[in-house]
Amino acid sequence: MVSDVNFGWSSTIVKVILGATKTNGGTRRLSYQIGGGTTLPFLEGTPDFSGPLIAFEICDDPQNWSSIVRNYCQDIVNDCGEWAHAADSVYGADMIRLYLTSTRQRNFSDIASVGKTVESVLSKTSLPLIIEGSNESTIDSEVFLKCGEAGEGERLLLGTAEAGRYRSIAAAAMAYNHSVIAQSPIDVNLAKQLNILLKEIGVARDHIVIDPYTGSLGYGFEYSYSAMERIRFAALKGDADLAMPVICSAIDSLTVKEVRDAEPAIQDDIAVQWEFTTGLAAAAAGAEIICVRHPRTIPLLRKAFTNLKSEKTDMGGQ
Amino acid sequence: MTDVELAIQNGELQLKTAITNIQGTFSYEDTAYHLPISYALTGIPVHDRNTSLDVFSRTKDNSLVASEIILAKKTAGNGKEESPYTGFIGDSTIRKLGYSLVDGSILGLALIVGTPESAGSAAAICRELQEKYMLTFLAGPVIPSLSSAGVKLGLEYRLIPLGSSALYSVHFVDIIARVAMMFGGVTPGDMHRLLSYAAERAKAIVIILPGLSDEEIALVDGMRVLGFPILSLGDYQKGAWISATPENIVRTGMELKGIRVNVTAIPIPMGCSPAFEGKSIRKEEMFVEFGGGRSPAFELLQMKNANEIKDGQVTVIGPEIDSMKEGSANPLAIIIEVAGKTMKKDYEPVLERRIHNFVNYGEGSWHVAQRDLIWVRLSKEAVAKGVRIEHLGKLLASKFRMDFPQLLDAVSVTLITDPEKILVAKTEAERVYDERDARIKGMRDGDVNTFYSCTLCQTFAPNHVCVITPERPALCGAISWLDGKIAYEISPAGANQPIEKGAVINVLNGEFDGVNRFVKKASHGEIDRCSLYSVMEYPMTCCGCFECIALMLPEVNGIMVVNREFKGLTPSGMSFSTLAGTIGGGAQTPGFAGISKGYILSDRFLQGEGGIERLVWMPAQLKEELKPRLIKKFNEQGKPDLFDKIADETKAATIEDLMVYLDSVKHPAQTMKPLV
Numbered sequence: 003m004v005s006d007v008n009f010g011w012s013s014t015i016v017k018v019i020l021g022a023t024k025t026n027g028g029t030r031r032l033s034y035q036i037g038g039g040t041t042l043p044f045l046e047g048t049p050d051f052s053g054p055l056i057a058f059e060i061c062d063d064p065q066n067w068s069s070i071v072r073n074y075c076q077d078i079v080n081d082c083g084e085w086a087h088a089a090d091s092v093y094g095a096d097m098i099r100l101y102l103t104s105t106r107q108r109n110f111s112d113i114a115s116v117g118k119t120v121e122s123v124l125s126k127t128s129l130p131l132i133i134e135g136s137n138e139s140t141i142d143s144e145v146f147l148k149c150g151e152a153g154e155g156e157r158l159l160l161g162t163a164e165a166g167r168y169r170s171i172a173a174a175a176m177a178y179n180h181s182v183i184a185q186s187p188i189d190v191n192l193a194k195q196l197n198i199l200l201k202e203i204g205v206a207r208d209h210i211v212i213d214p215y216t217g218s219l220g221y222g223f224e225y226s227y228s229a230m231e232r233i234r235f236a237a238l239k240g241d242a243d244l245a246m247p248v249i250c251s252a253i254d255s256l257t258v259k260e261v262r263d264a265e266p267a268i269q270d271d272i273a274v275q276w277e278f279t280t281g282l283a284a285a286a287a288g289a290e291i292i293c294v295r296h297p298r299t300i301p302l303l304r305k306a307f308t309n310l311k312s313e314k315t316d317m318g319g320q
Numbered sequence: 321m322t323d324v325e326l327a328i329q330n331g332e333l334q335l336k337t338a339i340t341n342i343q344g345t346f347s348y349e350d351t352a353y354h355l356p357i358s359y360a361l362t363g364i365p366v367h368d369r370n371t372s373l374d375v376f377s378r379t380k381d382n383s384l385v386a387s388e389i390i391l392a393k394k395t396a397g398n399g400k401e402e403s404p405y406t407g408f409i410g411d412s413t414i415r416k417l418g419y420s421l422v423d424g425s426i427l428g429l430a431l432i433v434g435t436p437e438s439a440g441s442a443a444a445i446c447r448e449l450q451e452k453y454m455l456t457f458l459a460g461p462v463i464p465s466l467s468s469a470g471v472k473l474g475l476e477y478r479l480i481p482l483g484s485s486a487l488y489s490v491h492f493v494d495i496i497a498r499v500a501m502m503f504g505g506v507t508p509g510d511m512h513r514l515l516s517y518a519a520e521r522a523k524a525i526v527i528i529l530p531g532l533s534d535e536e537i538a539l540v541d542g543m544r545v546l547g548f549p550i551l552s553l554g555d556y557q558k559g560a561w562i563s564a565t566p567e568n569i570v571r572t573g574m575e576l577k578g579i580r581v582n583v584t585a586i587p588i589p590m591g592c593s594p595a596f597e598g599k600s601i602r603k604e605e606m607f608v609e610f611g612g613g614r615s616p617a618f619e620l621l622q623m624k625n626a627n628e629i630k631d632g633q634v635t636v637i638g639p640e641i642d643s644m645k646e647g648s649a650n651p652l653a654i655i656i657e658v659a660g661k662t663m664k665k666d667y668e669p670v671l672e673r674r675i676h677n678f679v680n681y682g683e684g685s686w687h688v689a690q691r692d693l694i695w696v697r698l699s700k701e702a703v704a705k706g707v708r709i710e711h712l713g714k715l716l717a718s719k720f721r722m723d724f725p726q727l728l729d730a731v732s733v734t735l736i737t738d739p740e741k742i743l744v745a746k747t748e749a750e751r752v753y754d755e756r757d758a759r760i761k762g763m764r765d766g767d768v769n770t771f772y773s774c775t776l777c778q779t780f781a782p783n784h785v786c787v788i789t790p791e792r793p794a795l796c797g798a799i800s801w802l803d804g805k806i807a808y809e810i811s812p813a814g815a816n817q818p819i820e821k822g823a824v825i826n827v828l829n830g831e832f833d834g835v836n837r838f839v840k841k842a843s844h845g846e847i848d849r850c851s852l853y854s855v856m857e858y859p860m861t862c863c864g865c866f867e868c869i870a871l872m873l874p875e876v877n878g879i880m881v882v883n884r885e886f887k888g889l890t891p892s893g894m895s896f897s898t899l900a901g902t903i904g905g906g907a908q909t910p911g912f913a914g915i916s917k918g919y920i921l922s923d924r925f926l927q928g929e930g931g932i933e934r935l936v937w938m939p940a941q942l943k944e945e946l947k948p949r950l951i952k953k954f955n956e957q958g959k960p961d962l963f964d965k966i967a968d969e970t971k972a973a974t975i976e977d978l979m980v981y982l983d984s985v986k987h988p989a990q991t992m993k994p995l996v
Contacts, residue, residue, distance in 0.1 A: 143420070143423050143425045169422060172423075174419065174423075176422055176503050177415045177418055177422070190782075194813075198813035199813065202813075203422060204422065204503055228782065232782060236844060239844075
């Protein structure tokens with residue numbers, strides 16, 4: 003018996019292009035087109051579905067980054083170009099997400115360094131990039147201008163726009179043809195409102211990726227899951243303002259109590275399991291991009307996605 | 321005296337002659353948009369005589385197009401003008417400029433063209449434009465005049481000297497044309513899109529100084545089709561230009577184009593953020609308090625004309641905090657005056673409610689209730705850090721400007737702490753409150769075709785949809801139909817959306833097909849039907865914020881109402897909190913409804929069940945609260961004895977007692993149609 007997976011949905015998730023190859027004016031070796039879904043992921047009868055992309059998160063100032071990741075990756079974390087290179091060639095990520103954590107120091111003013119950092123990462127990996135800029139409104143304007151400029155032609159994904167702070171990111175995306183991550187705090191209506199605000203300022207719908215905000219497993223993930231589910235249902239039922247692909251990054255996974263308090267001998271394993279399980283759940287909810295920070299999580303997720311795609315579930319059959 | 325209309329005619333003729341005689345080839349460097357104005361309007365790259373003539377005739381002899389071609393030809397022949405003049409500005413700079421416009425670091429663009437009467441007055445206009453985050457382009461003799469007055473020019477000073485004559489103001493338009501193509505998705509040749517982009521999105525104003533030639537007048541007048549206000553100084557007559565003075569020209573232009581200066585920082589010595597909203601200031605932490613029944617206090621927000629208000633002005637009338645005794649209660653009036661092009665009188669009470677949020681945003685300030693019932697406290701910690709009464713005013717003035725940038729152009733705040741003067745002001749405030757109450761009071765559901773939704777609570781009650789009508793406020797009691805309407809006008813993508821009532825399905829239950837359609841969609845397909853006036857059939861969903869719960873008591877064939885404040889058990893055998901837990905979360909529970917106190921007084925209350933005669937029980941405190949208005953209503957309906965027939969916990973605490981009581985008073989519900 004084959005389960006009925008037709009829910010009467012009529013709409014499609016907007017397709018967003020990430021990364022530009024040489025033929026499209028960029029220097030990436032590949033370009034992704036995410037979105038395009040017409041139903042939930044991993045269902046039977048959706049052969050085109052290629053599984054979510056796995057983005058590996060790095061930063062340009064690792065002093066507040068998880069010590070678990072720093073211990074695993076070693077000295078490479080101090081050179082984000084090399085780190086990006088490793089994520090590409092050794093860890094096997096699909097994308098790199100660069101957090102410009104250096105801009106988050108007190109009184110940061112070296113705006114020129116932002117452009118240099120972005121350029122160096124672009125030169126060390128040819129994967130499509132996600133760039134996370136400042137999170138201080140007084141420097142947003144200059145930082146995002148630099149990010150946008152440095153990545154001109156590369157079709158970056160820029161983050162993170164929020165309801166009170168989206169103009170600079172939107173401007174950088176519009177000026178240099180990048181896409182934008184629109185984050186709302188686990189709320190379908192706020193997600194929609196932000197997308198409308200972005201649309202009003204002039205960002206095209208196929209340049210927006212929704213970040214519903216992802217709590218870690220056991221620390222609010224069920225709320226994120228529910229928000230994602232409702233965003234996706236609304237989109238598939240025809241709400242164009244929510245019909246964008248989703249990105250999830252459960253950045254708290256490596257700092258939850260269970261990981262912090264784990265025996266040193268198994269701490270690394272617990273951290274990976276926590277990140278993996280959260281990422282898998284986010285993929286099941288329909289996220290198109292899953293972000294991770296521990297390199298060992300990548301092969302686990304990849305294997306799980308492959309299995310989910312190939313296993314035909316026979317609901318109720320014997 | 322210059323007759324503008326005559327000058328335009330002459331100028332257009334001269335431009336036409338010049339175009340007819342155009343020869344050779346010409347183009348700009350550093351652009352993918354050819355001659356940008358011509359290209360944006362027609363999609364044709366102009367580089368020579370033939371394309372020039374073609375585009376000129378296609379645009380019906382447009383003077384902007386003519387001037388662009390003439391200037392391009394001139395630049396190709398003579399080369400670029402020397403510094404400080406920028407001449408044509410390349411695409412990569414325009415991209416950055418567009419960025420600043422979208423990003424909000426530049427609010428708009430201004431063009432100043434002509435010869436100033438004095439360098440000083442031109443410098444003053446430029447300074448005002450700089451202060452208001454405008455990027456100003458200059459063309460003609462105004463440039464040397466400013467330089468001679470020591471004004472620094474250049475992109476970093478947001479004053480861009482385009483060229484030595486007014487003809488160079490063409491570049492102002494070619495920049496806007498390119499921004500429209502780069503950022504506005506305008507395809508070259510889509511004239512209609514270009515014009516609507518320029519009119520709606522391009523925040524540009526044109527300031528004209530004396531001394532323009534006829535061709536130059538024709539050129540700048542051509543910018544009117546782009547929807548830019550053209551403001552003139554000096555003796556220009558007739559025509560469609562707006563005559564102004566050096567003092568008001570910038571403000572008038574910005575107002576006409578709807579360009580507003582945003583407030584970004586609040587100059588007070590305490591933190592201000594929604595993060596502090598939930599904190600309270602206990603008696604022992606408090607330095608002083610105002611109102612709360614301890615001293616006279618009220619708040620009032622009123623709309624005024626723009627010229628009656630000085631934006632950001634805060635006035636304290638009466639003693640400041642340093643002359644108040646620690647721990648004392650003092651009088652306080654918070655009087656806010658606002659002005660804005662789109663502000664309406666109806667918005668006043670809605671904005672006034674925000675005082676509550678904003679004062680609570682202050683790290684050391686606290687506020688409850690509304691109107692003349694307010695209660696405000698300032699903490700010892702805040703006062704030690706230097707917070708004064710005046711800072712409450714600064715906080716409010718800034719927050720109103722920050723949160724309603726589209727609505728408000730100016731906000732001023734007056735704080736009265738003088739015990740005599742506050743009483744006079746309070747009488748006036750009470751008159752305003754009465755006036756406002758009267759405005760919504762007479763409104764009936766039948767008078768309107770549109771209701772408003774509220775989905776604010778979907779954060780925690782995912783499928784809950786409040787439908788707000790003139791006669792049924794939101795179940796939390798906080799949002800009336802008028803509030804919903806205004807909230808929608810202020811924030812069209814927000815949580816309050818219009819609902820077309822549609823055809824009537826059941827007149828008594830208040831079921832409408834438009835409402836059903838909306839609720840189905842907004843509840844994400846969970847709820848198919850919603851009766852606005854019935855507790856029994858398809859009642860509205862409940863979030864958790866309801867002021868009261870109405871529920872059916874089958875044993876007595878009636879409906880009881882319990883309010884949140886009542887802590888005891890009700891005749892249903894359950895307390896308010898148990899009931900709330902049963903019906904909240906966005907569910908539709910026949911026999912139960914979350915309602916506001918105000919709805920009890922409405923003629924639509926329990927209409928589906930036969931009206932207020934069904935009401936058999938309320939807590940004594942709620943009964944007391946509503947007493948004057950209920951008695952008035954019952955008298956009007958010719959049922960003066962109904963009030964006493966409604967039981968409360970002192971008359972009947974259990975369902976058995978209630979049955980006995982209702983029997984003894986011959987409550988009308990007993991003889992009504994069975995509820996189940």
